Each structure stands twice: as C-alpha cells, then as structure tokens.
Amino acid sequence: MADVVDEQGVTDRANASPGQLASEVAKDLSTLVRQEVALAKAELQREAKTAGAAAGALGGAGFAGYFVLVFLSLGLMWGLDSWMPLGWAAVVVAGVWAVVAAVLAVVGRSRLKKFNPKPERTIENVKEDVQWVKTRNA
Numbered sequence: 001m002a003d004v005v006d007e008q009g010v011t012d013r014a015n016a017s018p019g020q021l022a023s024e025v026a027k028d029l030s031t032l033v034r035q036e037v038a039l040a041k042a043e044l045q046r047e048a049k050t051a052g053a054a055a056g057a058l059g060g061a062g063f064a065g066y067f068v069l070v071f072l073s074l075g076l077m078w079g080l081d082s083w084m085p086l087g088w089a090a091v092v093v094a095g096v097w098a099v100v101a102a103v104l105a106v107v108g109r110s111r112l113k114k115f116n117p118k119p120e121r122t123i124e125n126v127k128e129d130v131q132w133v134k135t136r137n138a
Contacts, residue, residue, distance in 0.1 A: 025136075032129050036122055043119035051115065073097065
C-alpha cells in the first residue's frame with residue numbers, strides 16, 4: 001500500500017496502516033526528545049556561564065578586599081590605641097568585623113536562594129509534549 005501523504009509531509013492517518021502510524025509516532029517522539037535535550041543543554045550552559053562569571057568576579061573582589069580590610073583594621077586598631085590598650089582595640093575591631101561577616105552571610109544566603117539551576121522552559125515543554133502525545137493517541 002502506498003503512503004498517503006498530505007502537503008505537509010504527514011501520513012494521512014485515516015488511511016495509514018498501524019505500522020505507519022507507529023513509525024510516525026516514534027519519529028515524532030525521537031525528534032521531540034532531541035529538541036528537549038538540546039534546549040535543556042542550552043539553558044544549563046547559559047546558567048553555568050552566568051554562575052561562573054559571578055563566582056570569578058566575587059572571588060577577585062574578595063581577594064582584593066581582604067587586603068584592604070586588613071590594613072584598614074590595623075589602622076583602626078592603632079587609632080583606638082590612643083583611647084584604650086592595644087589588645088582591647090583589637091577585640092573591638094574583631095567584634096565589628098564579626099557583625100559585618102554575619103550581615104554579609106545573611107545577604108549572600110538570600111541571593112543564593114534566588115539562583116535557579118532548573119531548566120524551567122525545558123520542563124514546561126516536556127509537560128506540554130506529554131500532554132500532546134496523550135491527546136494525539138486518544
């Protein structure tokens with residue numbers, strides 16, 4: 001039996017054999033899976049590049065900022081030495097940095113929670129594809 005194909009290259013389902021229909025479904029599913037994998041890969045690569053660039057920038061800023069903070073802390077400690085013993089001045093400066101560290105930890109944690117490594121569009125497309133296959137086979 002010759003394939004009955006419409007203008008879009010799709011087999012006429014009313015006149016197609018079960019084998020032809022199964023072949024067409026398998027081909028369509030294969031194409032869908034390949035497209036979804038490609039989409040997921042592209043989304044994950046984009047997110048990984050964004051996260052990597054952000055981590056690199058934060059690492060460099062942290063390295064430079066470390067030296068700035070060391071020298072500012074030493075200057076503040078020696079400045080406080082005129083009002084109190086040097087040991088207590090060091091404790092005061094360390095306390096200030098403990099508060100700063102706590103605040104930065106809270107801010108960093110809240111920003112990290114906003115990071116979304118899930119490929120949202122791919123998940124949505126797969127759900128739509130599953131629904132499409134269910135309605136097509138019904």
